[in-house]
Amino acid sequence: MESEIIIVLTIMAFTIFMLITEIVRIDVTAIITMLALSWTGILTTEETLSGFSSNAVVAMIAVMILGEGIAKTGMMSRFSKWLLKRVGRKKSSVLGSLSLSVGTLSGVIQNIGAAALFLPSIIDIARRIKISASVLIMPIGFAAIIGGTLTMVGSGHLILTNDLLESANLEPYGLFAVTPVGIALLLAAIIFFVVLGKYFLPQDTSGGEIGLTEQEKIVDAFSLNKDIRYFKVDGNCKAIGKKIEETGIWKEYGINILALKDSGGKDTKYAPWRETEIKQGDVMALYGEEEGLNRYVADHNFTETEDDQIFEGIGDPEESGFVEVIVPPRSDLVGQTIREFSMRKRYAVEPVMLFSKGERVTGDFSDHKIQSGDTFIIYGPWKNIKELQSTDPFVVATPISVELKDRSKTWQAAGSFLLAIVLAMSGFSISISFLTGALVMVLTNVMSIQDAYKAVEWKVVFLLVGLIPLGAAMQNSGTAEFLAENVMSVIEGSHLLVLLFTVGILSTGFSLVMSNVGAVVVLAPLVVGIGVIAGVDPRPLVLLAAVNAGNSFVLPTHQVNALMMSAGGYKTKDYFKAGGGMTIVFLVVSVMFFYYTFF
DSSP states (O other), X not given: OOHHHHHHHHHHHHHHXXXXXXXXXXXXXXXXXXXXXXXXXXSOHHHHGGGGGOHHHHHHHHHHHHHHHHHHHTHHHHHHHXXXXXXXXXXXXXXXXXXXXXXXXXXXXXXXXXXXXHHHHHHHHHHXXXXXXXXXXXXXXXXXXXXXXXXXXSSHHHHHHHHHHHHXXXXXXOTTTTHHHHHHHHHHHHHHHHHHHHHHSOSSOSSOSOOOOHHHHHHHXXXXXXXXXXXXXXXXXXXXXXXXXXXXXXXXXXXXEEEEEOTTSOOEEESOOTTOBOOTTOEXXXXXXXXXXXXHHHHHTOEXXXXXTSSSSTTOTTTEEEEEEEOOTTOTTTTOOHHHHTHHHHHOOEEEEEEETTEEOOSOOTTOOOOTTOEEEEEEEHHHHHHHHTSSSOEEOXXXXXXXXXXXXXXXXHHHHHHHHHHHHTTOOHXXXXXXXXXXXXXXXXXXXXXXXXXXXXXXHHHHHHHHHHHHHHHXXXXXXXXXXXXXXXXXXXXXXXXXXXHHHHHHXXXXXXXXXXXXXXXXHHHHHHHHHHTOOHHHHHHHHHHHTTOOOSSTTSHXXXXXXXXXXXXXXXXXXXXXXXXXXXXXXXXXXXXXXXO
């Protein structure tokens, strides 16, 4: 065995050990690996630093920016609400639906793009159904990887497979030749995580189970009612033509109107002014104690509607919520009443509770003389509350961690992502395609260039930068070919199943420490030779090797795993455990499928 091969094998073993144990951070391990290949003379300086100019790294940076831009518009948040409305809030239903969605999309676009597109939605859904995001992120990331096996253009290594077959004078495969096995693998992955996920997935990561949000804390602290109900003003409603205050909503019933939408559905008034007139066809979002609210509705003949999508943002903690505000000593509000100050008219927020001198003021407090230290609980859109926060009359005591969504940029964000996909499908490299999309997002003001820089997770970038040279070292030094030849020589003359499992295992192992494309390039000629010697059709053997080059779940070295790692708060051992189970399922399903279908 040549010394270079021994050195590379030693460095590879060290890298895997360090990634699993995480004695130091995984990005630091990757950098050590990269430098060790240069220190030992295995790679030149240019080869050592090749990761910085790698298509994979540039693509990773671009999709992080694209994902952040899409999250800023709230587009995937709206998708989350749509999905939950149709499949329910059961974890298995959500997991299955999201996995099918991202996996199917990954069959026609690069899997890293599909994963980046769905990541904001996954996090949002986890928050809505109150489970740890780590329970969803890893399985759906795996579904994105598996989705690359749905078509022959779903991933780079499958695209390359036909070229390698033609160079060996073998007939290439059609576009959907791999689709049946891809479907089987995707369904097997979904079943695996739905049935056995609780045994393999981390139930508590660095983020842990989703704790109480600031909204939930304030609701619990002040015993606030969580329900917002929606009512329509029909023709027989007694409130038609009356001003809101004239209906006695605050004084007689002690409830609040959070928003009013006109009959045309175009104009929404949040915390409408007391002088606003109620008209036929209007829809109201009402909040308050059940007894008072029911009396108000019955006395005025309002018709309840179940459609909570009427008001964009009301009832959605991403868009609106409760905050505690305190009146400071020098506030202009001191000595005035809410009526005199016109709080609703100025800020479009609704005061739902008032504490003065430590005691709650019950009933209608519109004419209560405000004193220094008085505390209001108000409800309104975050945009309006942030405007209130920047003024002198109030001090907002509740932390506002929600990032405001700019829905006006939804089409620009969607168009930028679609442009990236179209360019990638048109023949441009994924790095150029997605970097173009990211640039368009900046140019169309979806996000600033500073926001784009902040969106990059540099830990993930340096993980890839450091590990890419290891794949190059395995190929350049002959280590990959040495391992493949020695393994193949052992199994000559064995049963066909042994041969198939060996090809699958070799391809899987190589894909963990080198690129998927590199694994196929190394294995394809060897597999063709073994197939000829064994008297087996080499075409499906090469395709099996290509499919299993996507069996990259045990380590966070795949681009999708690297992207999902930080978002899910995972450690390498989490991938080793859950990815180990998924690797076995992938290997068994793919080999048995090929055994019974192609041979």
